[in-house]
Amino acid sequence: MILIQGPLAGISCAPFRALIWRYSQPAYCYTEMISCKTLNEGSAALNHRYVAKDPSEGPVCFQLSGNDPQELAEATKRATDYGADLINLNCGCPVKKIRSKGAGSSLLMDPQRLFQLMRAMKQSTHLPVSIKIRVEGHGPDRFHQTLVQAIQDAGIDSLTVHGRHWTEHYETPCHYQHIQFFVEHLNIPVIGNGDVADFASLQRMLKTGCAGVMIGRAGVGQPWLIAELSAKLAGTEFLSPMLNERKQMFLDHVQGLIALMGNETVSLMQARRFAKYYARRLAWQKEFQDAVNLCETFKELEEISSRYFI
Ligand SMILES: Cc1cc2nc3c(=O)[nH]c(=O)nc-3n(C[C@H](O)[C@H](O)[C@H](O)COP(=O)(O)O)c2cc1C
Numbered sequence: 001m002i003l004i005q006g007p008l009a010g011i012s013c014a015p016f017r018a019l020i021w022r023y024s025q026p027a028y029c030y031t032e033m034i035s036c037k038t039l040n041e042g043s044a045a046l047n048h049r050y051v052a053k054d055p056s057e058g059p060v061c062f063q064l065s066g067n068d069p070q071e072l073a074e075a076t077k078r079a080t081d082y083g084a085d086l087i088n089l090n091c092g093c094p095v096k097k098i099r100s101k102g103a104g105s106s107l108l109m110d111p112q113r114l115f116q117l118m119r120a121m122k123q124s125t126h127l128p129v130s131i132k133i134r135v136e137g138h139g140p141d142r143f144h145q146t147l148v149q150a151i152q153d154a155g156i157d158s159l160t161v162h163g164r165h166w167t168e169h170y171e172t173p174c175h176y177q178h179i180q181f182f183v184e185h186l187n188i189p190v191i192g193n194g195d196v197a198d199f200a201s202l203q204r205m206l207k208t209g210c211a212g213v214m215i216g217r218a219g220v221g222q223p224w225l226i227a228e229l230s231a232k233l234a235g236t237e238f239l240s241p242m243l244n245e246r247k248q249m250f251l252d253h254v255q256g257l258i259a260l261m262g263n264e265t266v267s268l269m270q271a272r273r274f275a276k277y278y279a280r281r282l283a284w285q286k287e288f289q290d291a292v293n294l295c296e297t298f299k300e301l302e303e304i305s306s307r308y309f310i
Pocket residue numbers: 006007008009010032033063090092093132162193194195196214215216217218
């Protein structure tokens with residue numbers, strides 16, 4: 001079974017992925033979404049955060065966002081040169097700023113244009129090219145059939161389906177029947193995505209018949225999750241990390257960010273986005289997050305972490 005750590009803007013850069021590889025063996029991990037304009041026009045320094053890979057990492061899928069065939073073709077070549085192992089087009093982002101540029105989930109409204117983008121990407125690299133979509137419409141219908149045709153005609157290598165419409169928030173449960181539709185109508189691997197956080201939810205996703213499963217939010221603060229799920233699939237025992245190991249993971253994540261970005265203050269601001277996930281299911285999760293929000297130096301962060309993770 002293929003297990004993948006998915007893209008999370010603001011989180012899934014090299015230090016996060018290196019932690020996943022330290023504890024798990026995913027098929028591959030994603031970068032954060034990279035705008036093809038930024039990749040094509042930005043300086044090496046500007047792009048560093050998005051394209052940097054850690055020496056300890058396995059395969060990385062670079063996720064691009066854009067809506068122009070030529071720009072995407074150029075960005076695909078650049079991603080290939082930067083050392084991507086796979087390349088993905090974001091067709092699921094629901095954020096207004098991205099949709100208003102005609103990118104992200106808005107690409108699903110025009111399968112003919114999407115076909116041109118996918119073909120331009122395929123023609124610009126020797127690497128596997130995939131797309132990641134949300135679902136459209138109210139059920140597996142004619143629209144999805146058109147999408148299936150465009151994906152097949154473009155020669156795309158795999159499809160990831162996050163089983164929600166772009167207007168739906170995380171409170172709406174994943175629509176497994178839409179994922180199953182793509183599994184049944186495409187002859188390429190379909191990766192199911194949405195709400196997988198433990199073995200029970202993994203089994204629900206596997207009922208769609210998908211060839212692989214992508215983990216999103218649940219991987220943050222739990223870099224061992226893919227290893228745990230793999231062990232459960234294999235029927236072997238898995239020992240969850242102890243509190244002091246979890247503390248070290250959090251600190252290593254932040255220290256990795258400081259090394260990557262060369263800026264302690266910016267890295268500490270970013271740590272505020274994910275600190276609480278390292279304290280999942282712990283009674284003091286909120287207090288810990290509040291304390292992290294006040295930290296101004298890495299040394300303070302170490303002291304606070306030592307106070308909580310005991
Ligand atoms: C903070 C955050 C950032 C995300 N960034 C991206 C992104 O850059 N590209 C993308 O395709 N999906 C992105 N997603 C969506 C996830 O990759 C995933 O599809 C979604 O969270 C559903 O999976 P999950 O239920 O396992 O989290 C993001 C989600 C979150 C919560």
